[in-house]
Amino acid sequence: MKRFALTGAAGYIAPRHMKAIKETGNQLVAALDPFESVGVIDSYFPEAEFFTEPEAFEAYLEENRAGSGLDYVSIATPNHLHYPQIRMSLRLGADALCEKPLVLSESELDRLAALEEATGRRVWTVLQLRVHPALVGLREKLAADGGRKEVVLTYVTGRGRWYLKSWKGDVARSGGLATNIGVHFFDLLAWLFGDVEQLEVHVREERVVAGRMELERAGVSWFLSIDESFVPAEVRARGQRTYRSITIDGEEIEFSGGFTDLHTEVYRRTITGNGFGLEDTRTAIRTTERIRTVEPGGRAPRHPFLER
Structure with a gap:
């Protein structure tokens, strides 16, 4: 039985981590969150x-190292906290299992x-689309x-006014829209089609970011937004605020279902040493970091939503 600690216990994604720890037959020994809504x-x-x-969380884990010890720290906090909390985990003698984006920069x-290398511990991340x-x-x-x-990626998830006033709307803390809601798609594209060879950003605004990338085996026009008005009318008519579409040579790929147990599968792989490590996430981290810095422009074909 492996012993886990968890940061970000009050967050949206934390229950999936708790469920995965339970379903893999392991134990949660301690949890951390500044908010107390963790029933x-x-x-x-x-x-x-x-x-x-x-400080109290880290002290507790440090004091218990000499006892039963700690095997993993699962990290489900806001993005800017991932790097220091991963460092904390390794210094405590535990592996880190961190949500996406693993970190905000390639450095x-x-x-x-x-x-x-210095600690002998490992950093793992949750790339659950790779096990779908x-x-x-x-x-x-x-x-x-x-x-x-030829690929067209569209992801619109309608978010309220709170979004831009939270840490998610602060580029320094979230990494920006492409990082916060898009990093898993950029990882998926690299996993399917190879490394990014060329990147253009056509629009980079608070609610929309879009561009074009050339990968080893595909050209991709991509569009990400939290503006519900971009959700197609027929989708909104069904009461849905999210629209996700990936087409490959004009054929739409359906993968909206089958997400229930993906975290548990990632945990199973991680515990057996077959999870996703630092190098698995490098292309997506590099891509989203470049999207934050590339000057908008370019001549490549634009995503159809930009012509609306």
Whole structure:
């Protein structure tokens, strides 16, 4: 049985981590969040210690190293806290299992690689789309087909006015729109089609970011937004505020279902040493960092939503 600690216990994604720890037969020994709305812990690990102060959380884990020890720290906090909390985990003698984006810059990846070597511990991340059965099948099909593809990626998730006033709307803390809501799609594209060879940003605004990238085996026009007005009318008519679409050579790829147990599968792989590490996430981190800095412009084909 592995012993876990969890940061960001009051967050949206934390219950998936608790569920995964439980379903893989392991134990949550301590949890951290500055907010106290964490009653969900009772459904999984009512005996877990809980802290609202990072210093007390870290001290508790440090004091218990000589006892049963700690195997993993699961990190589900706002993006800018990932890097320091991963460092804390490794210094405590535990592996880190961190939500996306793992970190906000490629230089942080490099520093973590050095710390892995110094401590002998590992940094893992949650790239759950890579274990989605439909997407695993798609990757196998693309490998068999060969050839270069033309891809259109569209992701619109309607968010209220709160979004831009929270840490998510602060580029320094979230990494910006492409990082916060898009990093898993950029990882998916690199996993399916290879490394990014060329990148253009056509629009970079608070609610919309869009551009074009050339990968080894595909050209991709991409569009990300939190503006609900971009959700197609027929989708909004069904009461939905989110629209997700990926087309490959004009054929839409369906993968909206099958997400229920993906975190649990990532945990299973991680515990057996077959999870996703620093280098697995490098292309997506590099891409989103470049999107923050590339001057908008370019001549490549624009996403159809930009012509509306």
